[in-house]
Amino acid sequence: MQFIETRGNDGSRVQSVSFSDAILNPSASFGGLYVPESIPDIGNAFLDRHLKSSYKVLALDFLKTFEIDIEEEILIKALERYERFDDPLNPVPLCKIENDCFVSELYHGPTRAFKDMALQPFGYILSRLAEQRGEEYLVMAATSGDTGPATLETFKNKKNVRVVCLYPKGGTSDVQELQMVTEDAPNLKVIGVKGNFDDTQSALKRLLSSDDFTSELRERGIKLTAANSVNFGRIIFQIIYHIHAYLELVRKDEIAMGERVYLVVPSGNFGNALGAYYAKKAGLPIEKILISSNINNILTDWIQTGVYDLTTRSLIRTESPAMDILKSSNIERILFDKFGEMRTKELMESLDRDGKFVLTRSELSMLREDFDASFMDDDSCYRVIGKYAKSGYMMDTHTATCMGAYEELREKRLKTVIYSTAEWTKFSPAVAKALGKEGVSGDIEALAWVSEYCNVKVPYSISELFLKPVIHHNVVEKESIKGEMLDFL
Numbered sequence: 116m117q118f119i120e121t122r123g124n125d126g127s128r129v130q131s132v133s134f135s136d137a138i139l140n141p142s143a144s145f146g147g148l149y150v151p152e153s154i155p156d157i158g159n160a161f162l163d164r165h166l167k168s169s170y171k172v173l174a175l176d177f178l179k180t181f182e183i184d185i186e187e188e189i190l191i192k193a194l195e196r197y198e199r200f201d202d203p204l205n206p207v208p209l210c211k212i213e214n215d216c217f218v219s220e221l222y223h224g225p226t227r228a229f230k231d232m233a234l235q236p237f238g239y240i241l242s243r244l245a246e247q248r249g250e251e252y253l254v255m256a257a258t259s260g261d262t263g264p265a266t267l268e269t270f271k272n273k274k275n276v277r278v279v280c281l282y283p284k285g286g287t288s289d290v291q292e293l294q295m296v297t298e299d300a301p302n303l304k305v306i307g308v309k310g311n312f313d314d315t316q317s318a319l320k321r322l323l324s325s326d327d328f329t330s331e332l333r334e335r336g337i338k339l340t341a342a343n344s345v346n347f348g349r350i351i352f353q354i355i356y357h358i359h360a361y362l363e364l365v366r367k368d369e370i371a372m373g374e375r376v377y378l379v380v381p382s383g384n385f386g387n388a389l390g391a392y393y394a395k396k397a398g399l400p401i402e403k404i405l406i407s408s409n410i411n412n413i414l415t416d417w418i419q420t421g422v423y424d425l426t427t428r429s430l431i432r433t434e435s436p437a438m439d440i441l442k443s444s445n446i447e448r449i450l451f452d453k454f455g456e457m458r459t460k461e462l463m464e465s466l467d468r469d470g471k472f473v474l475t476r477s478e479l480s481m482l483r484e485d486f487d488a489s490f491m492d493d494d495s496c497y498r499v500i501g502k503y504a505k506s507g508y509m510m511d512t513h514t515a516t517c518m519g520a521y522e523e524l525r526e527k528r529l530k531t532v533i534y535s536t537a538e539w540t541k542f543s544p545a546v547a548k549a550l551g552k553e554g555v556s557g558d559i560e561a562l563a564w565v566s567e568y569c570n571v572k573v574p575y576s577i578s579e580l581f582l583k584p585v586i587h588h589n590v591v592e593k594e595s596i597k598g599e600m601l602d603f604l
């Protein structure tokens with residue numbers, strides 16, 4: 116399988132690249148992204164064959180259908196990373212919370228959020244590729260919360276890769292910050308930045324585009340790569356769990372093979388939802404993918420009206436911060452898949468230039484064949500969290516946004532899978548508030564209160580964070596980031 120570019124080819128790059136090239140150098144012509152030339156059709160035979168398979172066996176066979184240029188031994192080792200999840204045999208349990216509503220829990224990995232699903236195996240593959248090529252890579256990440264911990268965790272002590280992770284000091288939860296600053300490995304560096312997430316991200320972008328920084332890296336023999344959600348090396352692992360969730364429904368006798376289901380995906384950068392779309396395209400019987408958002412509901416508007424408009428919006432902080440995103444990177448791959456490279460280039464250039472693009476009526480109806488969307492504000496999320504906690508099911512604020520889409524958007528009475536992208540322990544002050552406890556002073560108090568009130572356990576990987584020594588103390592002004600990084604390198 117070769118990979119091509121969403122905005123077409125500029126004539127100076129090669130026409131198509133291998134999977135390993137696409138993940139090591141993820142930026143494509145005209146600022147576009149890499150996409151596979153085609154999506155393999157898995158068909159019913161594949162689903163039948165994997166009815167009794169473990170997650171790893173299913174995943175390996177699925178990866179093979181893509182015919183990527185990664186040796187089987189490396190793929191197997193990468194998938195062994197799922198053995199570090201709560202249940203090594205089933206890293207993604209499916210839980211019934213109502214008659215026709217099931218939650219696929221994507222958060223049972225080391226950092227308790229769904230980023231581990233892709234970053235765990237991806238980190239292994241990237242490091243092995245770098246080692247095979249005898250190259251040194253630097254992964255730079257700016258995080259508002261979940262990506263940072265998952266990136267550090269996957270590359271910890273890995274060969275040929277170093278990670279610098281920037282986060283806005285005071286802009287993450289206590290748990291998220293501790294997950295970063297207590298990571299102890301010689302190839303990891305965490306820097307707190309004075310400012311908000313936007314400041315941090317733009318400081319990183321300026322650095323990455325500055326010639327003297329890149330030439331300093333070159334002198335040291337270091338190449339830059341990215342592990343953010345546009346890297347196809349992450350997307351490929353985010354197709355598999357949708358297939359797994361479907362097979363779980365069949366295994367539990369909730370549906371017959373071939374029966375259609377709805378998927379509800381809480382979305383920010385649209386990586387999780389893109390994985391669902393590719394699964395549908397590969398032949399998984401999905402009726403529709405329902406996108407849920409918080410009040411930063413630009414995706415709701417886009418899918419309902421065809422208008423994607425940044426000019427009338429500014430980012431609002433919510434209790435589901437991983438979805439506080441206005442420029443959703445992976446919708447570009449949907450545009451490409453449906454409307455081709457010329458039109459994608461035109462629409463994305465209009466977004467960059469005017470802050471806005473508009474689909475035609477027929478384009479909108481093509482989009483709505485696969486998607487519908489809705490959103491929920493924080494108060495409604497508190498109510499949802501409270502309601503399900505009373506009946507014994509704990510959910511976090513991101514997962515809670517799915518219940519609006521579940522209740523409003525389904526046109527048929529089909530079984531529905533909603534995706535839980537974080538454990539409640541990562542957003543415990545909001546969960547405490549939802550349960551009526553006002554004014555907790557921080558995560559440690561909220562965790563203890565919720566755990567006692569609801570009689571639920573806090574996993575050791577969260578509680579131990581408060582006991583671990585802090586390794587990374589640096590908090591710097593934006594201007595000092597470059598110096599800090601060069602010192603580290």
Ligand SMILES: *Cc1c(COP(=O)(O)O)cnc(C)c1O
Nearest residue numbers: 261382383384385386387437536
């Ligand atoms: C990253 C993240 C999301 C959004 O996922 P996308 O693939 O960017 O749409 C949702 N919830 C949580 C908890 C996350 O960490």
